[in-house]
Amino acid sequence: MNDILEILADNARISVGDLAKLTGKNKQTIEKEIKSYENKGVIVKYKTVINREKIKDEKGVVALIEVQVIPQKDVGFDTVAARIYRFPEVKSCYLISGTYDLLLVVEGKDIHTVASFVSEKLAPLSSVKGTVTHFMLKKYKEDGVVLVKEGKNQRLAITY
Amino acid sequence: MISKIVEQVSPSGIREFFDLVLGMPEVISLGVGEPDFISPWRVRERAITALEEGMTSYTSNQGLFVLRRAISNHLKKKYSLAYNPEEEILITAGVSEGFDLAVRTVVEPKDKVIVVSPYYVAYPALVQICSAKVLYLTTRQEDGFKIDPKQLSKLLSQNPKAIILNYPSNPTGVTYSYEELKEIWRLLSKKEVIVISDEIYEELTYEGSHHPFASLSQKAKMRTVFLNGFSKGYAMTGFRVGYACANRRIISAMNKIHSYSALCAPIISQLAAVEALQAQRQVNQMRNEYKRRRDFIVKELNRVGLSTVMPEGAFYCFSSLKKLKIKSMEFAKKLLYDQKVAVVPGTAFGKEFDCYVRISYANSLDNLKESIVRIEALLSKIC
Numbered sequence: 237m238n239d240i241l242e243i244l245a246d247n248a249r250i251s252v253g254d255l256a257k258l259t260g261k262n263k264q265t266i267e268k269e270i271k272s273y274e275n276k277g278v279i280v281k282y283k284t285v286i287n288r289e290k291i292k293d294e295k296g297v298v299a300l301i302e303v304q305v306i307p308q309k310d311v312g313f314d315t316v317a318a319r320i321y322r323f324p325e326v327k328s329c330y331l332i333s334g335t336y337d338l339l340l341v342v343e344g345k346d347i348h349t350v351a352s353f354v355s356e357k358l359a360p361l362s363s364v365k366g367t368v369t370h371f372m373l374k375k376y377k378e379d380g381v382v383l384v385k386e387g388k389n390q391r392l393a394i395t396y
Numbered sequence: 397m398i399s400k401i402v403e404q405v406s407p408s409g410i411r412e413f414f415d416l417v418l419g420m421p422e423v424i425s426l427g428v429g430e431p432d433f434i435s436p437w438r439v440r441e442r443a444i445t446a447l448e449e450g451m452t453s454y455t456s457n458q459g460l461f462v463l464r465r466a467i468s469n470h471l472k473k474k475y476s477l478a479y480n481p482e483e484e485i486l487i488t489a490g491v492s493e494g495f496d497l498a499v500r501t502v503v504e505p506k507d508k509v510i511v512v513s514p515y516y517v518a519y520p521a522l523v524q525i526c527s528a529k530v531l532y533l534t535t536r537q538e539d540g541f542k543i544d545p546k547q548l549s550k551l552l553s554q555n556p557k558a559i560i561l562n563y564p565s566n567p568t569g570v571t572y573s574y575e576e577l578k579e580i581w582r583l584l585s586k587k588e589v590i591v592i593s594d595e596i597y598e599e600l601t602y603e604g605s606h607h608p609f610a611s612l613s614q615k616a617k618m619r620t621v622f623l624n625g626f627s628k629g630y631a632m633t634g635f636r637v638g639y640a641c642a643n644r645r646i647i648s649a650m651n652k653i654h655s656y657s658a659l660c661a662p663i664i665s666q667l668a669a670v671e672a673l674q675a676q677r678q679v680n681q682m683r684n685e686y687k688r689r690r691d692f693i694v695k696e697l698n699r700v701g702l703s704t705v706m707p708e709g710a711f712y713c714f715s716s717l718k719k720l721k722i723k724s725m726e727f728a729k730k731l732l733y734d735q736k737v738a739v740v741p742g743t744a745f746g747k748e749f750d751c752y753v754r755i756s757y758a759n760s761l762d763n764l765k766e767s768i769v770r771i772e773a774l775l776s777k778i779c
């Protein structure tokens with residue numbers, strides 16, 4: 237990854253001015269480069285990593301769902317995946333090697349919402365052979381950020 | 397009760413200021429002389445495994461052979477610099493110990509030793525503890541804080557026993573090109589002087605490449621004690637591990653002292669250091685990050701009016717207060733009380749540097765940005 241992408245990946249809210257100071261490029265060049273990344277789909281979206289456990293009254297559950305797909309004539313994984321990832325409940329969808337085919341990240345208000353999504357929307361699809369649902373119990377680290385409290389840096393404030 | 401020699405070691409006037417800073421909790425400190433990164437995970441993992449394996453004994457005085465061999469290979473590959481791991485490398489408890497050993501090994505009472513100023517604080521102190529005389533080679537901002545060959549020649553005419561070099565430098569970040577080093581060696585080679593070269597910031601070189609002094613020529617290598625370690629580039633200050641490379645007579649003499657005073661460097665740290673030499677990717681990441689911060693802060697410091705030579709390595713800026721007509725301690729105290737930002741007064745690094753402060757950018761970008769805002773706020777008050 238180049239400098240700009242590396243910095244943005246860590247802090248999407250950094251200003252173009254600061255990017256210029258950090259990379260030594262001028263602002264126009266940086267704006268152009270970012271636009272081009274956006275157009276090419278290299279930069280897909282600017283999002284915020286939120287530690288939901290810290291929000292009062294925030295309910296909601298996350299489940300990882302393994303999906304086994306029945307291979308169908310003339311229909312590749314992409315078509316089956318598309319039928320599944322269109323559901324708004326599905327936040328992420330990956331094709332996986334190994335004992336199952338698709339891995340979904342599904343979010344819902346509570347366990348029942350996710351359960352009914354699986355039983356009423358996902359499982360009935362003719363191309364779905366089976367599912368295994370794992371509810372997430374605790375997030376330790378997300379997108380490279382450790383969410384649980386870590387030990388503080390012990391550096392002395394001043395040393396030679 | 398206390399030895400006169402020790403009592404006479406220049407008491408640092410900065411101590412009291414340090415205590416002030418340490419007593420104030422909410423301060424953004426740009427006074428820190430160590431990385432803000434934690435040691436790479438694979439290094440920590442190796443240390444944990446070493447404990448699990450029960451690696452809790454002494455090692456040979458000279459240090460684990462696996463580490464000496466790994467260092468030898470590393471230097472050969474990186475700099476085509478060949479040291480025999482059997483007898484030309486000594487593992488020390490940090491460069492601090494390596495430096496102490498080197499000085500005690502070559503310097504006798506009344507000898508003269510050249511120290512380039514602004515200097516790392518340990519240099520003159522340890523030379524004085526050997527009852528030797530420090531010859532200061534003062535560099536100037538106009539020369540980019542680099543050694544002036546004329547001054548060097550003049551000091552060499554006093555027949556010093558040794559010269560201490562440090563590049564990239566703490567506190568200026570200055571380093572030398574191959575040609576500049578060649579010129580320094582040309583002058584040194586005419587004399588019998590030993591070169592103690594502290595290259596601990598070698599991994600943190602941002603412009604051009606680093607050239608170990610010992611790599612200049614076979615003769616230079618024979619006369620140089622090359623000191624390096626894992627504290628800075630590998631973010632391993634707490635491990636206390638470094639190394640010295642030199643000809644075998646010097647190493648064997650250094651090892652003599654070391655075997656009585658330190659016995660060996662901690663075994664866990666030595667094993668972690670072997671792993672660290674494999675962590676070049678992590679070192680590169682940290683270097684890239686420091687370089688970005690450097691580009692940011694140097695531009696900003698110059699913009700707000702603290703003239704700063706672009707440091708080519710390490711993680712320090714040595715910024716000038718000349719325009720402000722204020723002494724470094726006064727400025728540092730004002731900045732601390734008024735804006736809660738800590739920097740180190742220039743006098744810590746040599747009495748001539750009372751119109752400079754050392755600003756460390758081993759700190760998060762957010763803190764650096766906030767510090768600039770606060771420095772600007774102070775400047776608008778006192779200007």
Ligand SMILES: Cc1ncc(COP(=O)(O)O)c(C=O)c1O
Pocket residue numbers: 396429489490491492493516562565566594596625626627633636637638
């Ligand atoms: C120039 C210089 N040499 C040596 C040291 C000490 O390093 P170590 O942790 O290896 O003892 C430092 C640390 O600040 C330094 O700046």
